[in-house]
Amino acid sequence: MATRYAISIDLDRCIGCQACAVACQIGNELPAGDTFTIVSDVVRGQAGSLWGSFAHQRCFHCGAAPCVTVCPTGALSKWNGLTVIEPEKCSGCGYCTDACPFKVPHIIANSVSKCTACLGLSGRVVPVLDVRSALLLKGGQEPWCAQTCPSQAIRFGERDNLLAEAKGRVAALQPRYPKAQVYGETQLDGLGLLTILLDQPGAYGLPAKPVMPATLTVWQGAVQPAATGLSALAAAVMGLMFIVARRQHAREKVEMHESVKAAPAPQPEETPVAGQNHE
Amino acid sequence: MSSESPRLVQRYLPAQRLIHWIGGVSFLTLLFSGIALLFPPLSFLAAGGLSRLVHRIAVIPFIVLPIVYAILLPKQTKELLTESLTYTREDWEWLKCMPAYLFGRTRGLPPQGRLNAGQKLHHAGTFLMFVTVSVSGFVLWFGKGQLGPNGLAVAAMGHDLSMLGLSVLMIGHVYFTFLYDALSAMRTGLVTEQYARMEHLKWLETLPPEAFAVAREIPKGGEAGESDIKSAAE
Numbered sequence: 147m148a149t150r151y152a153i154s155i156d157l158d159r160c161i162g163c164q165a166c167a168v169a170c171q172i173g174n175e176l177p178a179g180d181t182f183t184i185v186s187d188v189v190r191g192q193a194g195s196l197w198g199s200f201a202h203q204r205c206f207h208c209g210a211a212p213c214v215t216v217c218p219t220g221a222l223s224k225w226n227g228l229t230v231i232e233p234e235k236c237s238g239c240g241y242c243t244d245a246c247p248f249k250v251p252h253i254i255a256n257s258v259s260k261c262t263a264c265l266g267l268s269g270r271v272v273p274v275l276d277v278r279s280a281l282l283l284k285g286g287q288e289p290w291c292a293q294t295c296p297s298q299a300i301r302f303g304e305r306d307n308l309l310a311e312a313k314g315r316v317a318a319l320q321p322r323y324p325k326a327q328v329y330g331e332t333q334l335d336g337l338g339l340l341t342i343l344l345d346q347p348g349a350y351g352l353p354a355k356p357v358m359p360a361t362l363t364v365w366q367g368a369v370q371p372a373a374t375g376l377s378a379l380a381a382a383v384m385g386l387m388f389i390v391a392r393r394q395h396a397r398e399k400v401e402m403h404e405s406v407k408a409a410p411a412p413q414p415e416e417t418p419v420a421g422q423n424h425e
Numbered sequence: 426m427s428s429e430s431p432r433l434v435q436r437y438l439p440a441q442r443l444i445h446w447i448g449g450v451s452f453l454t455l456l457f458s459g460i461a462l463l464f465p466p467l468s469f470l471a472a473g474g475l476s477r478l479v480h481r482i483a484v485i486p487f488i489v490l491p492i493v494y495a496i497l498l499p500k501q502t503k504e505l506l507t508e509s510l511t512y513t514r515e516d517w518e519w520l521k522c523m524p525a526y527l528f529g530r531t532r533g534l535p536p537q538g539r540l541n542a543g544q545k546l547h548h549a550g551t552f553l554m555f556v557t558v559s560v561s562g563f564v565l566w567f568g569k570g571q572l573g574p575n576g577l578a579v580a581a582m583g584h585d586l587s588m589l590g591l592s593v594l595m596i597g598h599v600y601f602t603f604l605y606d607a608l609s610a611m612r613t614g615l616v617t618e619q620y621a622r623m624e625h626l627k628w629l630e631t632l633p634p635e636a637f638a639v640a641r642e643i644p645k646g647g648e649a650g651e652s653d654i655k656s657a658a659e
Contacts, residue, residue: 212574219468237471239462240569244577253570256474361578365585373585374463377592384600387527391604394529402619 150209150227152305153263153289154312154340155202157350158319158326159299162187162200166291166300173290174264180254182261183291188350201350205229205250205261206330207338212358213242213251215366221258222251227305227338228263247334247356263302263338264289305338312340319344334358433615433638434629440497442611448490454483456592463585481566488559508540509548516542529604536626543601550594558587 167183174182183204191197207229214222214229221236222229238256243249251260292302301308312328319326323344330337333356347354437445461467461476470476495502518535519542526534526543534541540548561583564572572580602608605624610616615638621629 216577218462219471220465221472235468235472237462237468237477238474239471239477241577241581243570244572245574247574359574359578361575361582365578365582369582370463370585373589374460377589377596380593380596384596388600388604391527391529395531395604398529398531398623399619402623 148226150305150336150338151263151303152207152227152308152338152340153292154301154303154308154342156299156301156312156315156342157199157202157344158315158323158342159297160185160200160202161297161299163296165294165296166202169290169294170261176259177254180252180259182259190349197345199344199350201352202341203248203250205339206248206334206356207261207263208247208333208356209335209337210358211334212245212247212362215358215362216241216245225265228265229260229338230262230265231258231260233257245359245362247353247359261289305336305340308340312342315342432618434618434621434632434636435614435638436610436616436621437614438498438501439614441494441501442614444490444494444497445611447486451483451486451490452591452595455480455487456588456595458483459588484562491555504539505548506552508538509545509552512542512545516545519543531605531623534624537624537628538631539625539628541624547594547598550590554587554590554594557583558591561587 162185164185167181167185170176170183171181176182183202186201186203187198188201189196189198207227209224209227211222211224211229214224217223218239218241219235219237221232221234222242223232224230236257238253238258240253242251242258243253251258253259288302289300292300301311309328309331316326316328319342325343325345327343327346329341329343329347329350329352330339341350341352343350343352458470458476458480461470515535515537519537522530522534523543561580564576564580565584568576568580602611605620607616607620607624618629618637
């Protein structure tokens with residue numbers, strides 16, 4: 147199994163400076179109005195006992211990604227644990243925008259747009275040996291957000307290493323933040339974005355247990371293949387039946403023709419020849 | 426008249442035939458532009474939204490034609506709806522013979538009116554799935570981004586299953602047309618009396634004498650040629 151790469155965000159270290167969001171937008175040359183990462187304030191409590199943190203809204207690179215499941219053209223796919231885009235394949239259908247449990251992908255200029263961990267896999271078939279060479283294709287080293295973060299809150303690397311580090315961080319934080327936890331260890335076969343939360347996921351507006359909706363699995367796994375398969379089967383079966391049925395029909399026409407000829411000539415009005423009575 | 430030059434009867438008006446063919450072309454265009462999203466080897470047609478553009482153009486005649494039909498031909502529309510939704514004991518008898526009919530045997534079929542039981546069911550299924558495929562299609566189109574995973578899956582499954590049903594009906598429609606040489610009904614509007622006798626005897630018996638025309642030349646297969654149109658119009 148290929149190495150799984152991931153991004154981790156430590157919300158204890160995040161200072162909410164927006165440098166990652168700006169670097170992302172500029173580094174990826176996003177058009178105005180498009181953005182891959184949004185950092186927002188989370189404030190709870192009342193004056194005197196305020197609690198604050200920052201929420202990062204960006205692609206979670208789900209292990210079992212609903213957007214990849216529903217993508218009809220293969221424009222979205224998994225690559226070494228990351229959810230990547232081949233824009234040349236995208237039809238702009240928008241299924242991913244509805245399927246994503248985090249409402250991350252969006253359609254910009256008729257094509258899907260979201261974080262791809264700065265991987266330069268835009269449709270070209272390249273013999274990618276490791277994630278470093280893939281990143282180098284886009285002229286960078288690590289994703290722009292990880293390079294830019296001034297407080298080292300955002301890291302990029304092998305998922306196993308980042309997960310072990312994150313767990314260590316959580317253990318260190320728990321005396322101060324009892325509800326501190328790693329978000330993304332197991333959800334949806336493990337997310338490719340590991341977030342160190344200081345509170346329950348709900349405090350950050352995150353679903354505690356995001357799941358692949360069963361309806362999507364039924365649609366993609368059963369209904370859609372059945373619709374195409376049964377239509378093709380019907381065409382094939384009817385094609386074969388036609389050969390048999392056509393012969394039978396030809397025989398019947400001959401019989402009908404002969405019964406007309408065999409009818410007694412002196413009583414034409416009683417022959418089965420069509421429509422004699424009308425003349 | 427001898428049996429060598431069969432007589433012809435009018436089955437469809439020019440407006441009905443025109444609407445039928447435009448509808449048929451728009452349905453097939455919708456089918457194949459839609460398959461681009463279901464059949465991975467064809468997904469290159471979907472890239473950049475090409476198949477979607479074609480799909481959205483083809484849906485215009487698909488939706489508008491039934492309305493045009495109802496406005497231009499109110500009598501025929503009423504007839505089509507009432508006949509397709511009224512079932513009698515004879516229809517049941519006919520359906521019992523349908524397996525043999527599928528294999529080319531018309532002998533033993535109870536005499537049928539203008540529409541046989543199979544055609545009635547075909548029309549009723551088409552009406553129903555025309556509605557479901559249209560509604561689910563517009564939901565997918567205008568609900569994009571607001572449906573959520575379950576809304577998307579339900580609308581897409583409704584669209585897929587409606588098209589499965591309509592495709593099977595369409596395959597059966599083409600099958601019976603060529604099995605029983607009925608194409609002339611939609612090419613020239615005329616069918617041979619032999620065909621009408623085999624398939625729609627009760628309808629044939631209700632026709633006034635003016636409905637009949639004499640074929641001057643009959644191409645093979647019993648289809649009525651272009652030369653027959655004039656005589657039918659007279």
